[in-house]
Amino acid sequence: MAALDIPIAGGQTGDEAHGDPNVNYLKANRGVMSWLWTVDHKRIGLLYLSTVALAFLVGGLFALVMRLELFTAGKTIVDPETYHRFFTLHGVVMVFLFLIPAIPAVLGNFLLPLMVGARGLAFPRLNMLSFYIYVTGAVFCVAAIIMESADTGWTFYTPYSMATKGCVLALMLSVMVLGLSSILTGINFIVTIHKMRAPGLTWARLPLFGWGMYATAITQILATPVLVITLGLLIFERVLGLGLFDPKLGGDPVLFQHFFWFYAHPAVYITVVSGMAVVSEIIATFSRRAVFGQLAIATSSLALALLGVSRLGKPHVSCRYE
Amino acid sequence: MSIFAPSFQLPEAMSASAANVDALYSFIFWLSVVLFVGIMVATVYFVWVYRKRPGHKAEPTGHNLFLQIGLAVAPIPLLVGMFHWGFKGYMDMSIAPAGAMEVRVRGFQWGWEFEYPGGETDSVLHVPVNRPVKLIMSSSDVLHSFYVPQLRVKRDLVPGMFTSLWFQPDKTGKMDVFCTEYCGGKSKDQNGNELAPSEYKGHWSMLSQIVVDTQEDFDKYIQGKGTPKDPVEFGKALYTQKGCNACHSVDGSVGVAPSWKGLWARSEPMLDGSMVTVDGNYLRESIVLPSAKIVKGYGSPSIMPSYQGLKDKEIDAIIEYMKTLK
Numbered sequence: 001m002a003a004l005d006i007p008i009a010g011g012q013t014g015d016e017a018h019g020d021p022n023v024n025y026l027k028a029n030r031g032v033m034s035w036l037w038t039v040d041h042k043r044i045g046l047l048y049l050s051t052v053a054l055a056f057l058v059g060g061l062f063a064l065v066m067r068l069e070l071f072t073a074g075k076t077i078v079d080p081e082t083y084h085r086f087f088t089l090h091g092v093v094m095v096f097l098f099l100i101p102a103i104p105a106v107l108g109n110f111l112l113p114l115m116v117g118a119r120g121l122a123f124p125r126l127n128m129l130s131f132y133i134y135v136t137g138a139v140f141c142v143a144a145i146i147m148e149s150a151d152t153g154w155t156f157y158t159p160y161s162m163a164t165k166g167c168v169l170a171l172m173l174s175v176m177v178l179g180l181s182s183i184l185t186g187i188n189f190i191v192t193i194h195k196m197r198a199p200g201l202t203w204a205r206l207p208l209f210g211w212g213m214y215a216t217a218i219t220q221i222l223a224t225p226v227l228v229i230t231l232g233l234l235i236f237e238r239v240l241g242l243g244l245f246d247p248k249l250g251g252d253p254v255l256f257q258h259f260f261w262f263y264a265h266p267a268v269y270i271t272v273v274s275g276m277a278v279v280s281e282i283i284a285t286f287s288r289r290a291v292f293g294q295l296a297i298a299t300s301s302l303a304l305a306l307l308g309v310s311r312l313g314k315p316h317v318s319c320r321y322e
Numbered sequence: 323m324s325i326f327a328p329s330f331q332l333p334e335a336m337s338a339s340a341a342n343v344d345a346l347y348s349f350i351f352w353l354s355v356v357l358f359v360g361i362m363v364a365t366v367y368f369v370w371v372y373r374k375r376p377g378h379k380a381e382p383t384g385h386n387l388f389l390q391i392g393l394a395v396a397p398i399p400l401l402v403g404m405f406h407w408g409f410k411g412y413m414d415m416s417i418a419p420a421g422a423m424e425v426r427v428r429g430f431q432w433g434w435e436f437e438y439p440g441g442e443t444d445s446v447l448h449v450p451v452n453r454p455v456k457l458i459m460s461s462s463d464v465l466h467s468f469y470v471p472q473l474r475v476k477r478d479l480v481p482g483m484f485t486s487l488w489f490q491p492d493k494t495g496k497m498d499v500f501c502t503e504y505c506g507g508k509s510k511d512q513n514g515n516e517l518a519p520s521e522y523k524g525h526w527s528m529l530s531q532i533v534v535d536t537q538e539d540f541d542k543y544i545q546g547k548g549t550p551k552d553p554v555e556f557g558k559a560l561y562t563q564k565g566c567n568a569c570h571s572v573d574g575s576v577g578v579a580p581s582w583k584g585l586w587a588r589s590e591p592m593l594d595g596s597m598v599t600v601d602g603n604y605l606r607e608s609i610v611l612p613s614a615k616i617v618k619g620y621g622s623p624s625i626m627p628s629y630q631g632l633k634d635k636e637i638d639a640i641i642e643y644m645k646t647l648k
Contacts, residue, residue, distance in 0.1 A: 074519050074520075075519040075522075079509040079516075079522070080507040080508065080509045080522050080524050080526075081507065081508070081509055081510075084504075084506070084507060084524075151506065152504075153504050157465055157503075157504075159463070159464050159465070159481060160464040160465065160504070160505060160506060163463070163464060163506075164506060247480075247481045247482025247483070248481075248482070248630065250610075250611050250614070252482070253465060253480055253481065253482070254480060254483075288380060289380075289382065289383070290382065292383070292385070292386075292390075293385070293390045293393075296390050296394060
C-alpha cells in the first residue's frame with residue numbers, strides 16, 4: 001500500500017507524530033479549529049460521538065414528553081398536534097440522527113482503520129464532508145422543530161404527508177441530507193476495507209467488526225439512495241403536485257410504501273449487523289478466545305445485508321388488492 | 323385462567339381463524355421461552371465451569387466444521403415449519419368463502435361507515451354469528467387500517483383502491499374496532515381556536531365496534547333500520563343521472579363502449595395483450611381513470627371522461643348495479 005501523504009489531526013502529518021509516545025491524536029494539535037477541520041479518523045469518530053449522543057438525548061426527551069402525555073387519559077401536558085409532532089421528531093431523530101450513524105460513524109470511524117492496519121480511512125476529506133453533511137441534516141431537523149414540524153410519523157406516508165399543514169419539507173430535507181452523509185460513510189468503509197488492509201490481512205483474517213462494517217456499508221450504499229430519491233419525489237409531489245403517489249391524480253400511495261421500505265427494511269440490518277459485530281469483538285476479547293465460527297458469522301453478516309436489500313420491503317406492506 | 327392459555331396474553335379470540343393465530347403465537351412464544359431459558363442456563367453454567375482459577379490454563383479450541391454446519395442447519399426445518407404454518411393461515415384468512423355476507427367499509431378522518439348488502443348504513447357493524455363476513459374497504463381521504471384484536475385481523479384502507487378481509491365470528495358479543503394507521507388529529511377548529519379537550523378528534527378517536535348477534539337479533543336490527551335506499555336501485559339511477567347510458571348499454575349491444583351486461587367477473591382482453599378480471603378495483607380505476615386500461619378493440623386514450631368527482635358510495639352503488647346485469 002502506498003503511503004498516503006495526508007495530514008492527520010490538523011496540519012501535522014502522521015509521520016511527524018509517529019514514534020513520539022507523548023503525542024497522540026488528542027494532543028497532536030490544539031484549538032477548536034484543529035477539531036472542526038480535522039481529517040483524522042479518530043477525531044471525526046469523536047465528533048460523531050458528541051453529535052450522535054446529543055441526538056440520542058433529544059430523541060429521548062421527545063419520548064419522555066410522549067410518555068408523560070400518556071400518563072393520564074385526555075390532555076396531560078401537550079395537545080394532540082404537539083404530541084403528533086413529537087412522535088414524528090422522536091422517530092426521525094432516533095432513526096436517522098442516532099441509530100443509523102451510531103455504530104458505523106462513531107466506532108467504525110475510530111476502529112476500522114486500526115483493525116485493518118491503515119493510517120486512516122481511504123478518503124479522509126470525504127469523511128469530514130460526510131460529518132458536515134450530517135450536521136447540515138441535523139440543522140434542517142432543528143429548523144423543522146422550531147417551525148411547527150411535520151406530524152406524519154417518521155415514515156412520511158402519503159397521502160397524509162401531502163395533506164397535513166405541518167412543515168413537512170424541512171424534515172424531509174433533513175432525512176434526505178442525512179441519507180447522503182450515510183452513503184459517503186459507506187463508500188469510505190468499502191474502499192478502505194478493499195484497498196487498505198495491511199499486508200497479510202486476508203479477508204479470512206479480517207476481524208468480525210470489519211466484516212460487520214463491510215456488510216453495513218453495502219446496505220448503506222445500495223439502499224440509502226432509494227430513500228433519498230423517494231423523499232426527493234415526495235418533495236416534488238408536495239410542491240408541484242406531480243401525481244406520483246396521490247390517488248386523486250392517478251398516483252399510487254402503496255408505491256411510496258414500497259420505495260420507502262426498500263430502504264427502511266435493510267436499515268434495520270444496518271443497526272443489528274453493526275450491533276452484532278460489536279458484540280462479537282467484545283465476547284472474543286474478554287473471553288480471550290478466537291470467535292467460534294468466524295467464517296460463518298462473517299458470511300452470514302454479508303448474506304443478511306444482501307438479502308435485506310433484495311427484499312424490496314414486501315414484508316412491511318400489509319395491504320392487499322382485492 | 324391458565325397462564326398457558328393464549329388468552330392470558332391476548333384478548334378473547336372470537337373467530338375460528340383467531341384460534342389458529344393464537345395456536346401459532348403460543349407455539350412461537352413457548353419455543354422462545356424454552357430456548358431462552360436453555361441458552362441462559364448453558365451460558366451461566368459454562369461461565370462458572372470455565373472461569374479463571376489458579377492451576378487451570380486456557381486451552382484454545384479449534385474449529386469444528388461439522389458442529390458449525392449442524393448448528394446452522396438444525397433450525398431450518400423449524401423455521402420452514404413456522405413459515406408454512408403462518409403462511410397457510412394467512413392465505414386462509416385472505417380468501418373469503420363463497421356466500422360470505424359482503425359489507426362495505428368506508429374509513430374517513432375520523433370514523434367508520436358500514437354499509438350492509440341491502441344498503442343500510444351504520445357507524446357500528448352488526449354481524450350474525452357463525453356466518454362468514456367479507457369486508458370490502460375503501461378510504462375517502464388518507465391511509466387507515468381496520469384492526470379488530472378479538473378477530474386477530476388487520477388490513478389497510480388505501481384511498482383509490484379496494485382492500486378486503488373476511489372473518490367468521492363464532493360467539494356472540496362485542497368487539498372493538500381500531501384504526502392502526504396514523505391518520506392525523508386536531509385540537510383546533512377551522513378558525514384556529516383551541517377546542518375543549520373533550521372535543522379533540524383524531525386517529526385515536528377513530529373507534530367503532532363489531533356487535534355479533536344471533537341470526538334473529540341481526541334480522542331484527544336490519545329491519546329496525548327501515549327501508550334504505552337499495553344500492554342496486556341507487557346505482558341504476560346513477561346510470562342515467564351521470565350519463566353512463568350514453569355509451570354503455572345494459573342489454574349487451576356494443577356501441578362506442580363495452581356493454582355492462584355480463585361484465586362483472588368476466589376476463590377481458592386489454593389493448594396491451596394482458597387479461598384483466600373485471601373486479602371492484604378494475605371498475606373503480608376505469609371510472610376514475612378511464613385511460614388507465616383500455617379494452618381490446620377500443621381506442622387509446624379513452625373517449626370517456628374521468629368521473630373523479632363520484633363519491634365512494636356512488637362508485638360502490640354503480641358496481642353493485644353492474645353485478646346484477648348478468
